[in-house]
Amino acid sequence: MEETPEDAVKEILERLREGGLWQPHGLGLSYVKESGNQVTLTVQENTPLSAQARIRMRMLLEDVGWKVDESPCQLVEVEHLTPEQKHIKEIQMRQELAQSWKCSCGTPLSAFPLEEGSWVHEGQQEMLLPTGEKEMVEQWHVMIQCPTCDAEIPTEPYDYGLLAGDDAMLTYNTGKMIYTAVDRPDIINRIDSKLSPTMIIVGSFCPFYGDLLPPHVRGAVVTFRETKERFEEE
Numbered sequence: 001m002e003e004t005p006e007d008a009v010k011e012i013l014e015r016l017r018e019g020g021l022w023q024p025h026g027l028g029l030s031y032v033k034e035s036g037n038q039v040t041l042t043v044q045e046n047t048p049l050s051a052q053a054r055i056r057m058r059m060l061l062e063d064v065g066w067k068v069d070e071s072p073c074q075l076v077e078v079e080h081l082t083p084e085q086k087h088i089k090e091i092q093m094r095q096e097l098a099q100s101w102k103c104s105c106g107t108p109l110s111a112f113p114l115e116e117g118s119w120v121h122e123g124q125q126e127m128l129l130p131t132g133e134k135e136m137v138e139q140w141h142v143m144i145q146c147p148t149c150d151a152e153i154p155t156e157p158y159d160y161g162l163l164a165g166d167d168a169m170l171t172y173n174t175g176k177m178i179y180t181a182v183d184r185p186d187i188i189n190r191i192d193s194k195l196s197p198t199m200i201i202v203g204s205f206c207p208f209y210g211d212l213l214p215p216h217v218r219g220a221v222v223t224f225r226e227t228k229e230r231f232e233e234e
């Protein structure tokens with residue numbers, strides 16, 4: 001059965017975290033998800049295309065039972081940015097929003113001990129690609145824990161990256177081994193100076209204990225060490 005635009009929108013919004021940003025591709029519209037099946041339109045680009053899209057999106061959203069608050073919407077002039085500048089601006093906007101995400105007890109997620117987050121593999125899910133083809137995609141989340149009320153919050157890997165920053169994506173702890181990605185200058189440095197510990201390139205599994213590695217770790221040049229707990233056991 002073909003997925004309708006209604007199904008697609010519902011699925012996107014249900015998956016989005018409260019306070020998460022949704023920018024339907026190419027429409028010049030930015031929505032933020034609120035509680036209780038509501039989104040807020042925060043930005044509309046000042047173009048006829050965006051103005052029309054805004055009306056269509058509103059009808060579509062209301063058809064699938066979502067309310068739209070358009071009152072805080074800012075009209076912005078289209079900036080002529082390079083794709084790279086656009087990308088940087090979008091990341092900044094998403095990072096700012098991530099600072100407002102909170103646990104149900106009010107503690108900001110950004111105050112969690114994010115470096116202790118553990119990656120959990122949830123299996124495979126069928127995803128519809130923009131080309132209309134379907135692909136099986138591995139699903140992962142990062143479990144983070146509130147330092148105030150101990151609630152465990154599953155977080156999308158992308159959201160986790162926004163909260164924890166790029167550095168958190170460079171190390172990965174399987175529970176037995178800690179891998180740290182090495183960048184190019186560091187690789188050259190290590191090889192030139194014959195520094196140990198040695199580097200390896202990892203595939204899909206931990207070469208020592210066989211644990212499945214999350215996608216962002218695969219294919220990386222890494223250094224490795226055993227976790228402290230492991231060390232103490234022996």
Ligand SMILES: [Zn+2]
Pocket residue numbers: 103104105106107146147148149150151
């Ligand atoms: Zn909490």
